[in-house]
Amino acid sequence: MKNKKRRREQPRPTIHPRNKYSENPPDFALLASLYPSFSPFVFYGRDGRPRIDWTDFGATRELTRVLLLHDHGLDWWIPDGQLCPTVPNRSNYIHWIEDLLSSEIIPKINNNADNIRGFDIGTGANCIYPLLGASLLGWAFVGSDVTDVALEWAERNVKTNPKISDLIEIRKVDTCMDAVLGEDSSEDLLCNGSKTNPSNGLGRESAPISSYTRDDAVEENSYSGPPILFGVVRDGETFDFCMCNPPFFESMEEAGLNPKTSCGGTSQEMVCPGGEKAFITRIIEDSVRLKQSFRWYTSMVGRKSNLKSLIAKLREVGVTIVKTTEFVQGQTCRWGIAWSFVPPARKIVSPYLAEKSNLSFMLEGLQRQFGAIHVLQSIESFFREAGASCKLNVHSFSVDITASNDHVKGILRNKVALLEESVGGDCEEEPPSCSDTMPCPSDDLSFCIIVFQQIPGTLLVKGSLQRKDGLLSGAFPSIFQRLEEVLKQKFCREKASVAIS
Ligand SMILES: C[S@@+](CC[C@H](N)C(=O)[O-])C[C@H]1O[C@@H](n2cnc3c(N)ncnc32)[C@H](O)[C@@H]1O
16 A cells, blocks of 8 residues: 555656646557457457557557547558657657747747747658647648658648648758858858848848858768758748757667667668767757747757757857756657747746756666666665665566665765775765754655666666655765666676776
8 A cells, every 4th residue: 555655656757748648548459449450450468458569560550540540630651661650759749849839938939829830850751740730739830851752751641631731831851962061152042942131130140151061061970961950941931949850870770770669760760970969969050040030949859968968069059048858658768958049038047957856877888688677677686785675667667766864874885985995085975864953754765766778778767756855865866876886887888898997
């Protein structure tokens, strides 16, 4: 009973509360009974629950098709191998943008709030964001892409849905790099044939387009592909937001494709030289030029380490606000990043301040023989050895931990010993202890550690404090840091060799 209560109180990451699926996840049995084309993909496990094989592209595509039809009234299809979106997950991003737009921290560009207009960078054959944004919220969209197959199928997916087709324009990104990166660019000719007008009153930076040179483009890890926003957004156009699910990976090997799911994805969809960091950095550079043509610039980010450097880049270019969020879907975790050049309507308090009750770190370069389950078991034994009580849940890849004052001391005392061994007597903070004037805390330190699979060889470890105001809560960051050291030492190739040498 006590355990049940604790589990309910746990601040678990959830899908957006306005997401259609937050209370009612897709009901495979119902969908199979209504849609005969879906039923061959549904089977029943020993527990009697209906399932699909997530490694079968046909099954994931058919699920997306029936969800879009059943829940959104949309007629949708993509050819074999194209990236297949999961509807609940993509809806989270749409609802987050809805939150940003309604927050009014950043004043509206146009006063007609009913006419929200967004720009989906790389809409893909699936055209998922414009379809969801238009059908759920009546937003208008420009969806851009570079590949013929994406443009052709995005068009089809718009045209087969006449009730929203007027709201969505599919725009081809001209890959004529010479027009954008060429030497003779004194006329600021945009790729779509229009010319920039420095006096259009939109706050655009009128830096000459020739400030992007081929030399810049071939710099290591910098983006060298077709235009993204600058050169695609037309002169005088304004948008409430842009969004992007960027090509995350630097190579198809890195994409590696999660063996537990098959969502398709061609190299054009998944890969870009320099990976997502280079792609999003270019969006940031474009935003510096387009400034207030957009109220919010946003993108999805696949790696937490990239999120940090992108935030640093945004600080450098002088944005007025940065916001981040987390998108959690099963064992996958992604981030959303948003920024603006519009002066905020009200004072913002510490926009970069991290939520102290939620901490995380990445385990990158995992040795081949180790997976999430080994890390999870190690987390459990790490705390159990210190005497803390642990409850491991292999389904949610989480461990619930409750540690008393003595357990906390034990964990951190080990840390001091280890640091003394390796660096010769560095001081480490002591956990808060009971004093005569302070009542001994009856409430232990309770927290949850979850392990997420990111890409093959990379895991994300997240810790969430149950009670931020607990007397032992101040020790949580040190404990979490200690856990990070131990896990990196044990599981990561690079970290292990650094520690040994
Ligand atoms: C990861 S896919 C995202 C597709 C879809 N938005 C989704 O969420 O499933 C990335 C898309 O970006 C497109 N792309 C790559 N470079 C681009 C560029 N410079 N401008 C517009 N789209 C681009 C790719 O063709 C691909 O369709």
